[in-house]
Amino acid sequence: MDFELTEEHKMIARMVRDFAEKEVAPYIKEYDRAHKPFTKAIYRMAELGILGICIPVRYGGQGMDYISLGLACEELERVDSSLRVVLSVHVGLNSLGLLQWGTEEQKQRFLVPQARGERFAAYALTEPGAGSDAAALATTARREGDVYILNGEKMWISLASVAHNFLVFAVTDPQAKPRHRGITAFIVEREMKGVTTGDIHGKMGVRAGSTGWIAMEDVEVPVENRLGEEGEGFKIAMSCLDNGRYTIGAGATGLIRACLEASVKYARERKTFGKEIGQHQLIQRMIAHMRRDYEIARLLYLRAGWLKNQGIRNTWQTSLAKWFATEASFAAASNAVQIHGAYGYSDEYDVERYLRNSKGACIYEGTSQIHEIIQAQYALGYREDRPLRCELPAYDPEEWQREA
Amino acid sequence: MGKDIFVWVEQFHGQAAIPSWEAIGAARQLSETLGGQVCACVFGEGVEGLAKEAIAYGADKVFLADDPTLADFRVEPYAALLAHLAKEHQPEVILIGATSRGRDLGPAVAVDLETGCVADCTALEFEDGKLVATRPIYAGKLLSTCTIPERRPAIFTIRPRAFAKPDPDEGRQGEVISVEPVLKEEEITCKVTGFEETEGGVSLTDAAIIVSGGRGVGGPEGFEPIRELAEVLGAAVGASRAAVDAGWIPYEHQVGQTGKTVSPDLYIACGISGAIQHQAGMRTSKVIVAINKDPEAPIFQLAHYGIVGDLFKYVPALTKVLKERLGK
Amino acid sequence: MHIVVCTKQTPDSAAKLTVDEAGNVSWGDSPIIINPWDEYAVEEAILIKERFNGEPKVTVLSMGPEEALEALKHAIAMGCDEGIRVWDEAFENSDTLATSYVLAKAIEKMGDVDLILFGKSAIDSQTGQVPMEVARRLGFSPLTYVIKIVELDFEGRTITVERLLEQGRQVVKAPLPAVIGTVKGINEPRYPSFMGIRKATRAQYPVWTGADIGAEPEKAGAAGSGVRWERIFPPPVREGGAEIIEAETPEEAARILVDKLMAEKVI
Numbered sequence: 001m002d003f004e005l006t007e008e009h010k011m012i013a014r015m016v017r018d019f020a021e022k023e024v025a026p027y028i029k030e031y032d033r034a035h036k037p038f039t040k041a042i043y044r045m046a047e048l049g050i051l052g053i054c055i056p057v058r059y060g061g062q063g064m065d066y067i068s069l070g071l072a073c074e075e076l077e078r079v080d081s082s083l084r085v086v087l088s089v090h091v092g093l094n095s096l097g098l099l100q101w102g103t104e105e106q107k108q109r110f111l112v113p114q115a116r117g118e119r120f121a122a123y124a125l126t127e128p129g130a131g132s133d134a135a136a137l138a139t140t141a142r143r144e145g146d147v148y149i150l151n152g153e154k155m156w157i158s159l160a161s162v163a164h165n166f167l168v169f170a171v172t173d174p175q176a177k178p179r180h181r182g183i184t185a186f187i188v189e190r191e192m193k194g195v196t197t198g199d200i201h202g203k204m205g206v207r208a209g210s211t212g213w214i215a216m217e218d219v220e221v222p223v224e225n226r227l228g229e230e231g232e233g234f235k236i237a238m239s240c241l242d243n244g245r246y247t248i249g250a251g252a253t254g255l256i257r258a259c260l261e262a263s264v265k266y267a268r269e270r271k272t273f274g275k276e277i278g279q280h281q282l283i284q285r286m287i288a289h290m291r292r293d294y295e296i297a298r299l300l301y302l303r304a305g306w307l308k309n310q311g312i313r314n315t316w317q318t319s320l321a322k323w324f325a326t327e328a329s330f331a332a333a334s335n336a337v338q339i340h341g342a343y344g345y346s347d348e349y350d351v352e353r354y355l356r357n358s359k360g361a362c363i364y365e366g367t368s369q370i371h372e373i374i375q376a377q378y379a380l381g382y383r384e385d386r387p388l389r390c391e392l393p394a395y396d397p398e399e400w401q402r403e404a
Numbered sequence: 405m406g407k408d409i410f411v412w413v414e415q416f417h418g419q420a421a422i423p424s425w426e427a428i429g430a431a432r433q434l435s436e437t438l439g440g441q442v443c444a445c446v447f448g449e450g451v452e453g454l455a456k457e458a459i460a461y462g463a464d465k466v467f468l469a470d471d472p473t474l475a476d477f478r479v480e481p482y483a484a485l486l487a488h489l490a491k492e493h494q495p496e497v498i499l500i501g502a503t504s505r506g507r508d509l510g511p512a513v514a515v516d517l518e519t520g521c522v523a524d525c526t527a528l529e530f531e532d533g534k535l536v537a538t539r540p541i542y543a544g545k546l547l548s549t550c551t552i553p554e555r556r557p558a559i560f561t562i563r564p565r566a567f568a569k570p571d572p573d574e575g576r577q578g579e580v581i582s583v584e585p586v587l588k589e590e591e592i593t594c595k596v597t598g599f600e601e602t603e604g605g606v607s608l609t610d611a612a613i614i615v616s617g618g619r620g621v622g623g624p625e626g627f628e629p630i631r632e633l634a635e636v637l638g639a640a641v642g643a644s645r646a647a648v649d650a651g652w653i654p655y656e657h658q659v660g661q662t663g664k665t666v667s668p669d670l671y672i673a674c675g676i677s678g679a680i681q682h683q684a685g686m687r688t689s690k691v692i693v694a695i696n697k698d699p700e701a702p703i704f705q706l707a708h709y710g711i712v713g714d715l716f717k718y719v720p721a722l723t724k725v726l727k728e729r730l731g732k
Numbered sequence: 733m734h735i736v737v738c739t740k741q742t743p744d745s746a747a748k749l750t751v752d753e754a755g756n757v758s759w760g761d762s763p764i765i766i767n768p769w770d771e772y773a774v775e776e777a778i779l780i781k782e783r784f785n786g787e788p789k790v791t792v793l794s795m796g797p798e799e800a801l802e803a804l805k806h807a808i809a810m811g812c813d814e815g816i817r818v819w820d821e822a823f824e825n826s827d828t829l830a831t832s833y834v835l836a837k838a839i840e841k842m843g844d845v846d847l848i849l850f851g852k853s854a855i856d857s858q859t860g861q862v863p864m865e866v867a868r869r870l871g872f873s874p875l876t877y878v879i880k881i882v883e884l885d886f887e888g889r890t891i892t893v894e895r896l897l898e899q900g901r902q903v904v905k906a907p908l909p910a911v912i913g914t915v916k917g918i919n920e921p922r923y924p925s926f927m928g929i930r931k932a933t934r935a936q937y938p939v940w941t942g943a944d945i946g947a948e949p950e951k952a953g954a955a956g957s958g959v960r961w962e963r964i965f966p967p968p969v970r971e972g973g974a975e976i977i978e979a980e981t982p983e984e985a986a987r988i989l990v991d992k993l994m995a996e997k998v999i
Contacts (some may be wrong), residue, residue: 006933007805007933008929008933011805011806011809011924011929012929013932014763015923015924015926015929018923019923026649026650048923048925049925049926062926062927063930064926065927084731089918200429218935249840269702270700317873341701348698359883401930401967416762416898416899421898432803436890457863476902479864479868479874480874480978481766483868503898504876504877504896504897504898505897507860507864508864508874508876510864510876511828511832511859511861511862511864511868512864512867512868513830514829514861514865514958515864515865515868515869516868517833518829518958519829520827520829520959521828521829521861521958521959522959523828523858523859523860523861524858524859524860536962539858540858540967541856541857541964542757542855542858543745543855544965544967545966545967546749546751546757546964546965546966547964547965547966547967548961548962548963548964548965549961549962549963550959550960550961550962551960551962552958552959552960553960554958555958560957583979588976593873593902593906593907594874594875594905594906595904595905595906596871596901596902596903596904597892597904597905598902599900599901599902599903600898600900600901600903600904601899601900602899602901607898607899609898611897612998613769613998613999622836623898625804637999644949655916655917656896661745661855662768662769662916669998670867670993671999672998677976679745680745680746681745688777690996690998691762691996691998692974693989693993694974701974704974704976705973705974706970706973706974707973707974707975708974709974709975709976709989709992709993710825710973710974710975710976710977711976711977711985711989712976712978713982713985715791717982718982718986719981720982720983721981721982721985721986722986722990723988724983724986725983725986725987725990726986726990726999729990729994730999
């Protein structure tokens, strides 16, 4: 078993880290304080190819593997969660969903511009009344000839005010039993008549990121924009989450690392009772936990990335990575604030931002409670994976790097 | 018959570069051990006056080359001439101020004479009869000592302000020897076609006092109080990388690892955290004052005096007090 | 059109450095990276290549043991075409005189070089002397402190540059071939691209030995050096940190500070 990252992986991680440190870190506090999305960062990520990092070259991407996606997420969230959220929705939830479920024509039409960073992508499942109970969607899609008419409102949508292409889940068959068999997935484009979006303000964290709502009023979506079959939507939504959750697990690992780095630095600089606070055992305990959790979180997401590379189904492994890392990052951030004392309570230092950001990840893409139940169900044998009609493609460097 | 020391006297538009006078001061000190003469090398056009100044600052002899081909510093004619003089007169040591031009000239002459050149020395002393140079490495985080054991002349470029500028003695006597350049204009391939001087103000590397602004300054307007304080003190204005990268002040003012290295008598750091990269550029300042809101800022470890507070309150207060004290 | 960029590897500028009794410097597990100043040189070379429709070949060259590969790889990942390392055990303990000799021989071996670009200096040894020495050895136009390449005429064999000096900017016109020493501000170095990273990790990096470049043994390494490094040590540590001045009002604090500074004779 080779635990070494390849040289390519190391160089990629370094490149993303340099970008985030040079171009985002010096400004992020300003944007966060102002609750203002740092959209310039998204355009820069697009320019640098990060938005298509693990999409095959012939679909406009950079042809790197799934581990590279994870590494990029770790480096981005180390600077701010809002950066990683971009990859979670644009790449994890939407683009990889297209790669897995899209027709060749849909990949050319939607995936290519997204991978190139020409169009930004989002994922619209959650509604005001449907979060954990995802199947309780109220958005409807009524078939009329060659189009579906969509009506409804999605909320808590990352990149709502910035994205061009939205993967929207709507009920096509209200009579279906069970309910989730009546859900279908659609690619809704911002330019379509009847689409409006807006940002939500007042979030506890991810303040430098756009989070909002998309409302659809009699939006005509051509049948060519339907992703997968009618009634397949819920399965598609769940399989997209395997990739979204992966990016969150990787990102939260980066957040733990940021907390650890900040805490170690402070513990070595700050003196109380005549010595560096790093010499006090109770501080050491908090540092030890951060270190432990960082290593565990990293192994979990890298393992999930490896499984994706192999083309092996990884639903519970990704769920575990997400659940563990996010809860651990919340604890790490809380301890980081504690270690910084009064300074941790001020936004002069970064740790309070880490704490505010970390909480969101324990809620979205499956609350921690949902993940606990998922893990129990797999462990108890109540839940088993059945093969999907379309599986996420395994990574094949030659296939993914050829031009046409 | 002692061992002579050559000192290259740099000039720009007829004005000597102060580091050259500092080099003469250093040469005088070394000549006490070496026993020979201090020979200044003055090259330029219309620079006879500099020859006299060199003697006043401590040179025993001046090799003066006054020629249109030497009006602007160019490595080709200057290195050729200095190397030629060195071959003829066999000095033991050549000292050159480590300015931009000096740091070009030193190595060029070193190649011509196949000898060693030690760059940017902050100290030069005899130890057991050997001349030992001290120089900063790794951005000043470490120091190293170097010698040139065998090859001669031994060339050293010395950091501006690392050696004291001597007081000129107008009554001093010395010999001025006219020399001809080695290269004709047709033989010199680089041509200077223009020069654009940067807006006045004191040069950072020469300044005795520097007032610097960093991220705490908050914006281009934030440099106003810094400038006012600098004016009262006759100081140069410096900046940290953060302020330059944010576009609040041009790169020419940047002090630090990727900017200029300075060594003033007084360095006042306003709203600068004092990250390692900035320290690299100013840590050898004689007295460092830090004004910063953050009591944990690393600059307070390096500074001699500190004020924890808002620079927009304390800098104008300083300016006011100084205006009174200095009668301005 | 052939452009060579000379580069070196250094420890990260943020690394914590320690030095032992024997003078060995260590930077813990901080990574070895391309010398930050060299990135400007690499970027300028690639910009020139792009300006001339991709025709010029850009070779990145480094004298050093295996760690030098880090710098070469980064340069290839930014967009250079090929990387060559020149090394021989005999090159150990080279000062700038000996280093410039080896680099000049390597460039002579390449034969058809129009431009050599360097970063301003290496952040470890900080001499900044190698570019000038290489230019002097090869008889190339020595253009240091270049902040802008104003005009480059490969056909007409001339180059015009703006140099950043203490007093301002000097414009110089010189014939090719030339050595360009770059400074910060000449450009904004790009990040390695993903494609570049892929290329860099798969590329071959030939190693040229002293024999390959025809280096005379007495001119390289310690034998070819004029300068000897004696000791390396940390600077004297000032105990304590700053004397913090506290007072009721800013003016009061300013008065106390000015008193102290005048006592120290720095005002």
